Structure formats: C-alpha cells, structure tokens
Amino acid sequence: MALAHGVAALLVALLALGATVYGDCICEKNKRVKDCTLNNGECKCVSWGSDVTVSCLTLTSKCLLMKAEFTGLQGRSIPRHAFVDNDGIYNPECDNKGNFQAKQCNGTSTCWCVNSAGVRRTEKSDANITCNEVVRTSWIIIETKPVNSALDTHTVERAITDALVQRYLLNQKHINVMYENSYITVELKQNASEKSARDVDIADVAYYFEKDVKGDPIYSQSRWNITVQGEPLQLQDTLIYYVDEKPPEFSMKRLTAGVIAVIVVVALAIVAGILVLIFTRRKTGKYEKAEVKEMNEMHRELKS
Template sequence: MAFHRRVVLPLVALLAFIATVYGDCTCEKNKRVTNCALNNNQECKCVSLGSDVTVSCGTLTSKCLLMKAEVTGLRGRKRPSQAFVDNDGIYNPECDHNGNFKAKQCNGTSTCWCVNSAGVRRTEKGDANITCDEVVRTSWIIIETKPVNTALDAQSVERAFTEALVQRYLLKEKHINVAYDNSYITVDLKQNASEKSASDVDIADVAYYFEKDVKGDSIPIQSLWNITVRGEPLQLQDTLIYYVDEKPPEFSMKRLTAGVIAVIVVVALAIVAGILVLVFTRRKTGKYEKAEVKEMNEMHRELKS
C-alpha cells in the first residue's frame, strides 16, 4: 500500500501540474481555432482550423489562415442553390509556415494568379504555369466608410475611431490616420516592410478583422465592434477597402468591366463628335466668309458703275 501511495501521489501531482500549465484556454482574438492550450509562459496557443499552424491568441491571426479556416468551416454547411463563389474575395489560400500568403494562388483546378501580401489578386488569371516571383507587400490600405448619423463632431469621430483601431486590433497609432468630413470616414493604414517588426500586427490583418466586424461576423470571441462618439454608437455603412502595393499591379485591358468599357466608348464617341462639330462649324464659317467677301466685291463694282 505504501509503495502504491508513493507512486500514485507524485503521478497525481504531475497530472495536476500538467493540467495547470497545458490546460484548456480560450482564444479571445480568434474563434476559428481548435486544440487550445496554455504553454509554459501561460500563453494561450491554438491550432488554426484548416491548417496545422499554431497561432497565438494574444494577437491577430494572419488573414491567410483566417480565410483558410473560413473556407474549411463552409465545407460542412449546406448552401442555398443560388449561392456562388467569389474567387476574388474568399477563396481557399495557400499559406506558408508562418501563415502568410504564398505569391501564387490557385482555385483547385488549373486556374492560378499572383497575390499581394493581403491576398488580393494583382495579376490576370492564368494556368498553372503562371510565374509569381515574389509576394509584393501591401504598404497602404485605405478604408472608406460612412456613418449612419453624419451629424457628428469630426475631431471626436477621428479620436474615437483611432482609439478603437489601437485597442481592438493592437495596431500602433503611428500607422493610423483617420479623417472625417461630415460625410465619409477615411482611414489610412500605412506600414512598409521596414516599419513592421516581428511583434507588430500587419495592416492587412487589421483591415480583414475590421471588414468582418462591420459585416457582423467578428473573428474575436469578445463583443462585436462597438465604438461610441460622445455616448452615441457609431454605426457604419457603405464600407470599401482599397489596397495599394509597393509595386503597381499587372492587369491588362482584359480585366476592364463592361461598365468601364462602356464609359470609355461613350467618352471616345463624345470626343469624336466634338471634333466633327468643330470641323463642320469651321467649314460653314469659311463658306460664309467667302460668300460675304464675294457679295461685298459685287456691291463695290456696282457703286463704281
């Protein structure tokens, strides 16, 4: 019995220690994870859904891993018959071991394209032989959004918005510039490669978290996006996000939409019409001037006679 106790008691103590150090935890910054546990530093670590990459719950998860986790979650759901896939929006990305987008992305068939560091397509779609030499960094992201109530103090809106970005998404204030003109809120997120340390969150991840918050599909477990200006909730609408890369995208005229092509055609026709009107006007003016000179000469001859 004494031997049994000498073996069991240390084992129980060891199990209790393991349960304390490696016990289950909650990933506050990302709900799309599994197998969460505390490490030796009491930091919550989890495995991102759809991949074998372990993420830290104390900061933002990369956009690439979040998109992969979202696609993984959608696979098990029954979709409406009229649903369709937006391959330029959510797609099943290829991520590297750090959770970043690989330069070349494909849709599971033979169609591939190149993306920037935000996972946004920056080339024409091609076949599997397309070459993507590097992941071009997105160093500037512009967010344009409109508050439902536009009768707000500009300075209060800008301060509240900036504080929310810093507190909720952990982005340093030096990367943020917010402007409000009583109509639209414009947020400039700027962060080139030299300005980002290993511990800094990426502006592409911040923009994705923000986009999900605005759409009501928040990634953090904590409460939804909630920002108040002088005690009044700031509700947003008509949100658009633009990406500016360190190198220009490589699109051709083929990517122009029918609407843009129509506008170009209309403008071209208007220019041609204007030129034709000018030519005909000048011709008529010339004929009129010639006729006037002829009449004057005839009148002059009549006076002399």
C-alpha cells in the same frame, strides 16, 4: 489538487458565459482554431484548414483566417441560388508563417497574383501565370459611414483610433482617422521598413475590422463595442481600398461594363467635337470664298 479544481471551475464559468474553450486554453483573438495548448503562459493553437500554429496573444494572419473560414464553409448546407465572391473569399495558399503565396488558384486551372493582403492584382489566367513576388500593400483606406451622423467629430476619430490600438494592437503611428461630411475615413500606412517582427500587419487589422463591422467577429468572446456619446457606434456602407508599393497589372478586361461605357461616351464626344470643328471650318471657308467672289463681281460691275 486545489489548483486543478480552480482551473476547472474557471473553465466552467467561462463556458457559462458563452466562451469557447479549445483544448487547454482559450484563444481570445481567433475562434477558428483547434488543438490549443498553454505553454509558459502563452496559448497556441492550430488554425483550421492548415498545420500552422498561431499565437493567441496577437492577431492571426489574414491568409490563415481566410483559409480557416473557407474550411468552415465546407459541408454546410448552402442555398441552391447562392454564389461566392471568389475575389473576396477563396481557399488561399499560405506559407509556413501564414503569409499569402504570390500565386493563388481556385482549385481548377485558373490562377492569379495577389498582394500581401491577398487581393488580386493581375488578370486571372491559367496555371502558367508567373508571380515573381508578393507586392506589399503599404496603404489601406477604409471608408465607412455611421448610422447616426450627428456625432462629434473629435469623439468619433478618438474612438476609432483607440479601437485600432487597443483591440487590434496596431501602433498609432500607422493610423490616421478623419470624420467629415458624414463619412469616416481610416488610413492605415505601413511599409516594409516600418514593420517590425512584433508589429501586427495592417492587412490583418483591416480584415479583423471588416469582420467586426459586419457582425462576424473573429474574436472568440469579445465583440465590437465602441461607444460614442453614450451610444454604440454602428457603421454601414464600408469599403476597403488597397494601395500597393507597385501598381497593379490589370488590362482593359478588368474594367466593368459601366466604366467601359463611360470611356466610349467620352471618346464619341471627342470625335463628335472634332467633326463639328471640321465641318464648321469647311462652312466658314466656303462662306469666305463666296464673300470674296461677290466682292470681285461688284468690283467688275462698278468698272463697267
């Protein structure tokens, strides 16, 4: 009885601190869960929008997190002029382990193929598109910029590395952090042979990191709290690049208008250069012929 009262008191204290309790335990690493139960000291919960049970001792897969986030958006009041970046957030199809299915669709007849990070790697097509495999994303590059650029290089690199190891549970051998020219570059490398069953996936780490930086943490209680030289490390202009083990299958349709314009300008410049060369040669040839003609005429005049 005393133990039960103690547990109840603990839950009340946690609620007072702003923690969210789901069922019999608290899922610290994922706030988008339900129906939690405590079994042999491990808290397990059902992810929103799916019937997949996740462990709260580690990170939840990006696919399940995206599905839960999409589910959470349903029924909310959204401004009339708002729009959704369908390449950034969509309702993904996950397998029973929480991994992305190779083929994803938007609920209509538009489908595409994704990599292991859930990022589109083909043109959008109809439902007949064939996606034979989930190509692994083995290298993720995160570029970001501190709000305060007057920071010690080694201290920044150490702080980011420690956060990736301690907060996101990633093995340090997969991490390389560089701080130069006011930009932080985080490289996460992890091919299939390097990832054990207990290792977190770099795609999941990058997603948690992105959410923390944007002020929308997936953790239920603790927030992004990295300090450098006694000040909170605030980041801005964050971009994430994905490198797959096989190149993507995009065509010219994928290129933006700006890129296409640059290609057209370069092509026109090359054509203009060729035309100038041709006309220059023609003029040179005419001049040489005229010069020869004049010399012949002078030679005849001298003979006469």
